[in-house]
Amino acid sequence: xxxxxxxxxxxxxxxxxxxxxxxxxxxxxxxxxxxxxxxxxxxxxxxxxxxxxxxxxxxxxxxxxxxxxxxxxxxxxxxxxxxxxxxxxxxxxxxxxxxxxxxxxxxxxxxxxxxxxxxxxxxxxxxxxxxxxxxxxxxxxxxxxxxxxxxxxxxxxxxxxxxxxxxxxxxxxxxxxxxxxxxxxxxxxxxxxxxxxxxxxxxxxxxxxxxxxxxxxxxxxxxxxxxxxxxxxxxxxxxxxxxxxxxxxxxxxxxxxxxxxxxxxxxxxxxxxxxxxxxxxxxxxxxxxxxxxxxxxxxxxxxxxxxxxxxxxxxxxxxxxxxxxxxxxxxxxxx
Numbered sequence: 637x638x639x640x641x642x643x644x645x646x647x648x649x650x651x652x653x654x655x656x657x658x659x660x661x662x663x664x665x666x667x668x669x670x671x672x673x674x675x676x677x678x679x680x681x682x683x684x685x686x687x688x689x690x691x692x693x694x695x696x697x698x699x700x701x702x703x704x705x706x707x708x709x710x711x712x713x714x715x716x717x718x719x720x721x722x723x724x725x726x727x728x729x730x731x732x733x734x735x736x737x738x739x740x741x742x743x744x745x746x747x748x749x750x751x752x753x754x755x756x757x758x759x760x761x762x763x764x765x766x767x768x769x770x771x772x773x774x775x776x777x778x779x780x781x782x783x784x785x786x787x788x789x790x791x792x793x794x795x796x797x798x799x800x801x802x803x804x805x806x807x808x809x810x811x812x813x814x815x816x817x818x819x820x821x822x823x824x825x826x827x828x829x830x831x832x833x834x835x836x837x838x839x840x841x842x843x844x845x846x847x848x849x850x851x852x853x854x855x856x857x858x859x860x861x862x863x864x865x866x867x868x869x870x871x872x873x874x875x876x877x878x879x880x881x882x883x884x885x886x887x888x889x890x891x892x893x894x895x896x897x898x899x900x901x902x903x904x905x906x907x908x909x910x911x912x913x914x915x916x917x918x919x920x921x922x923x924x925x926x927x928x929x930x931x932x933x934x935x936x937x938x939x940x941x942x943x944x945x946x947x948x949x950x951x952x953x954x955x956x957x958x959x960x961x962x963x964x965x966x967x968x969x970x971x
Contacts, residue, residue: 686725734907855937
């Protein structure tokens with residue numbers, strides 16, 4: 637039987653395995669064809685990650701950096717700018733020259749940073765989405781001691797004992813927090829939030845029984861589910877996942893209610909020339925859709941998308957409104 641550290645290490649190893657595979661399968665020549673910005677890049681590119689080293693976001697950023705070094709024949713340097721719920725990383729990119737050589741790699745919740753606290757930037761005004769790299773899903777799992785096996789049993793218990801159950805998250809405004817708050821708003825149950833400093837401590841708390849449940853990504857949860865360490869209750873995908881086929885989807889449990897997928901993507905300062913933005917998007921798409929690379933992304937729990945700038949920015953605006961409403965309605969503020 638795996639312990640928590642072994643299970644989480646397995647999930648991380650699956651993501652790390654992308655780096656070698658992508659390095660072996662990338663075709664730089666393909667990405668060089670029909671370039672909209674033939675002189676880009678002409679110096680090293682900085683890839684800013686607003687969260688801690690070692691997490692899934694950081695690992696994926698380093699995988700992407702390794703890919704793009706091969707395409708661009710320039711150093712691509714990952715920098716972790718940590719603090720203020722991601723605001724420090726965003727500010728660093730916003731204040732950088734708008735030439736495509738400083739990019740932000742961030743998850744969907746970059747759009748809500750300014751809703752949780754005062755910031756010097758406006759995401760919709762000061763950043764532009766370049767390319768969505770992948771989508772992923774969240775899974776709600778409970779500690780076995782809770783004695784529930786379905787989402788219906790959990791909700792029944794929560795309604796019977798309002799406020800007694802609790803859930804762990806990676807901190808105020810984290811995806812683990814907001815996805816659970818969205819579930820609570822749909823189901824009208826009272827479950828107490830216990831924030832931790834990162835998703836790893838929250839998962840440790842779930843494994844030890846310190847908290848009753850956690851709503852984390854499928855890539856983090858799947859090894860624990862396979863090992864029988866947690867009880868899977870519901871997944872945010874629209875249809876059953878191939879690797880978790882028996883876990884009910886949010887759509888099947890709550891017809892008519894949408895629980896959107898999470899995503900990762902690249903952002904640039906808003907004034908970055910359109911030709912440069914389009915070239916970066918094309919280069920990234922070329923890399924992530926190499927067959928072996930796409931297969932490995934899926935194995936690690938991600939679905940490659942390569943959504944271009946126009947559609948990506950529409951999605952950013954839509955997600956900004958959706959998550960901002962949840963934050964306002966529930967009076968969520970960063971500590």
